[in-house]
Amino acid sequence: METTLQGVGVSHGVAIGEVRRMGTAVLEPPAKSVPAQEAPREQERARQAVEAVAADLLARGNLAGGEAQAVLEAQALMARDPELAADVNRRINVGSSAERAVYDAFASYRELLAGAGEYMAGRVADLDDVRNRIVARLLGVPMPGVPDSDEPYVLLARDLAPADTALLDPSLVLGFVTEEGGPTSHSAILARALGVPAVVALAGAVELAEGTVVAVDGSTGEVFVAPSAERRAELARRAEERRVALAAATGPGATSDGHKVPLLANIGGPGDLPAVLEAGAEGVGLFRTEFLFLDDAAAAPSKDKQIAAYREVLEAFPGGRVVVRVLDAGADKPLGFLTPADEPNPALGVRGLRSLLDHPEVLRTQLEALAEAARGLPVYLAVMAPMVADRQDAAAFAEACREAGLRAKFGAMVEIPSAALRARSILQEVEFLSLGTNDLAQYTFAADRQVGSVARLQDPWQPALLDLIALAAEAARAEGKSCGVCGEAASDPLLACVLTGLGVTSLSMGAAALAYVRAALAGHTLAQCERAAAAARAADSAADARRAARTVLSGE
Numbered sequence: 001m002e003t004t005l006q007g008v009g010v011s012h013g014v015a016i017g018e019v020r021r022m023g024t025a026v027l028e029p030p031a032k033s034v035p036a037q038e039a040p041r042e043q044e045r046a047r048q049a050v051e052a053v054a055a056d057l058l059a060r061g062n063l064a065g066g067e068a069q070a071v072l073e074a075q076a077l078m079a080r081d082p083e084l085a086a087d088v089n090r091r092i093n094v095g096s097s098a099e100r101a102v103y104d105a106f107a108s109y110r111e112l113l114a115g116a117g118e119y120m121a122g123r124v125a126d127l128d129d130v131r132n133r134i135v136a137r138l139l140g141v142p143m144p145g146v147p148d149s150d151e152p153y154v155l156l157a158r159d160l161a162p163a164d165t166a167l168l169d170p171s172l173v174l175g176f177v178t179e180e181g182g183p184t185s186h187s188a189i190l191a192r193a194l195g196v197p198a199v200v201a202l203a204g205a206v207e208l209a210e211g212t213v214v215a216v217d218g219s220t221g222e223v224f225v226a227p228s229a230e231r232r233a234e235l236a237r238r239a240e241e242r243r244v245a246l247a248a249a250t251g252p253g254a255t256s257d258g259h260k261v262p263l264l265a266n267i268g269g270p271g272d273l274p275a276v277l278e279a280g281a282e283g284v285g286l287f288r289t290e291f292l293f294l295d296d297a298a299a300a301p302s303k304d305k306q307i308a309a310y311r312e313v314l315e316a317f318p319g320g321r322v323v324v325r326v327l328d329a330g331a332d333k334p335l336g337f338l339t340p341a342d343e344p345n346p347a348l349g350v351r352g353l354r355s356l357l358d359h360p361e362v363l364r365t366q367l368e369a370l371a372e373a374a375r376g377l378p379v380y381l382a383v384m385a386p387m388v389a390d391r392q393d394a395a396a397f398a399e400a401c402r403e404a405g406l407r408a409k410f411g412a413m414v415e416i417p418s419a420a421l422r423a424r425s426i427l428q429e430v431e432f433l434s435l436g437t438n439d440l441a442q443y444t445f446a447a448d449r450q451v452g453s454v455a456r457l458q459d460p461w462q463p464a465l466l467d468l469i470a471l472a473a474e475a476a477r478a479e480g481k482s483c484g485v486c487g488e489a490a491s492d493p494l495l496a497c498v499l500t501g502l503g504v505t506s507l508s509m510g511a512a513a514l515a516y517v518r519a520a521l522a523g524h525t526l527a528q529c530e531r532a533a534a535a536a537r538a539a540d541s542a543a544d545a546r547r548a549a550r551t552v553l554s555g556e
């Protein structure tokens with residue numbers, strides 16, 4: 001029988017399919033004691049699990065070929081290491097269960113690797129993956145990581161980290177459902193980048209059994225479990241209605257009375273270009289460069305690798321604008337070579353621009369790579385720094401850009417309330433602002449963007465967030481400079497009208513949202529957007545702000 005679950009819809013569209021679960025991180029197996037007479041049986045279980053995992057890794061390597069094959073073969077060698085096997089057997093002889101013995105033996109091997117120089121330390125993540133696979137097999141729980149499936153599926157997870165999703169095959173993912181995460185979590189951002197429907201913060205999601213058929217409506221946040229034939233028909237009708245409305249809006253972003261609001265794209269690398277070009281993006285408003293390097297977070301990316309990736313993006317927008325963000329490492333996007341491992345609270349620690357100022361050579365290499373990539377291309381390059389707190393940060397960034405000989409506009413992201421409050425002083429150092437509303441909401445409401453239970457406070461309609469946006473936009477207007485939004489707030493069509501009314505000068509979003517936002521802007525005048533913005537700011541809650549804006553925009 002059909003049941004309906006309600007979460008938060010974060011990426012439009014409808015998907016119907018079987019759920020496949022993302023294996024969760026392996027729990028530490030309990031340290032129970034196993035009687036001596038069972039030791040041989042436990043040793044055999046351990047041996048078989050190790051062998052099965054090694055064989056599986058080799059088989060995957062054969063399929064993948066290239067660099068991936070070398071990595072998987074090295075992992076299979078780690079699994080079959082005779083020293084490790086001897087250690088596992090020793091631990092079982094003194095009373096460990098097979099899973100606990102594997103867990104502990106890998107822990108001591110891990111310490112050895114971590115202390116054995118930079119290259120070996122970089123293999124720790126591979127070793128952990130091998131351990132997780134063997135322990136998961138012994139415990140009889142799903143393998144960690146992306147599901148193995150040849151059929152398209154709806155991906156179900158507690159939450160998704162950027163590193164998990166690097167391995168997803170987009171052609172197989174129909175949609176996402178996650179138990180954690182809010183509208184600005186990386187699950188949501190990735191879903192929008194892939195253009196697949198997604199629902200996050202769905203309580204009880206991980207209890208859905210593997211293979212359950214669900215229908216996901218990423219616009220309303222509903223997930224229908226075992227949908228009826230009537231439900232499927234209704235969802236197909238809704239999807240068709242949206243498609244028709246979208247097809248009607250084309251061209252550059254503007255209100256119905258011609259106030260221009262360039263519609264730009266958020267990208268993570270050249271792989272996103274076909275979708276954003278197809279969706280008619282007028283440029284790039286946020287190139288999240290750290291996404292290029294998540295697969296090799298142990299070492300700083302080489303200059304040549306960077307130049308190639310940047311050039312590919314810059315070439316795609318002749319005559320257009322491309323805003324590149326320098327590496328934003330830390331908190332939800334850790335990079336081993338930049339992010340301190342032992343911070344008690346990484347979101348409040350050395351992340352974003354702070355870590356680049358601690359590693360000036362990494363910043364210099366990136367800025368020089370950008371200068372080189374842009375040489376001779378007819379593109380308006382802009383470069384911005386994440387997590388700018390004050391004028392001193394902005395000045396340090398601008399100075400680094402000048403030293404690298406970069407001919408581009410330098411800008412600051414407004415992601416920390418202090419930057420919105422003192423936007424005018426920051427604008428003495430840089431030429432534009434870009435509001436990162438995801439982090440700005442996180443820091444304004446002290447609400448971790450990765451935690452589903454505080455998603456209410458991550459809602460970009462919160463009037464306090466709208467006030468900070470208005471402050472930054474007014475400061476930019478007073479200085480005769482631009483102030484865009486590149487956080488996920490820009491991808492909500494109704495909110496995009498409100499942001500325009502607040503004085504924001506461009507909107508940047510994932511490819512899938514561009515048509516929706518274009519259509520919403522084209523349906524309203526600037527004066528209507530301004531009235532909607534005033535009504536939203538006068539409200540006392542996110543829900544009331546949304547209602548007030550909707551009333552203004554639909555009632556005139």
Ligand SMILES: C=C(OP(=O)(O)O)C(=O)O
Nearest residue numbers: 436437438439486487488
């Ligand atoms: C655009 C933003 O940056 P990210 O989501 O990559 O932190 C933001 O914080 O709004």
Ligand SMILES: [Mg+2]
Nearest residue numbers: 415436438439
């Ligand atoms: Mg941010």
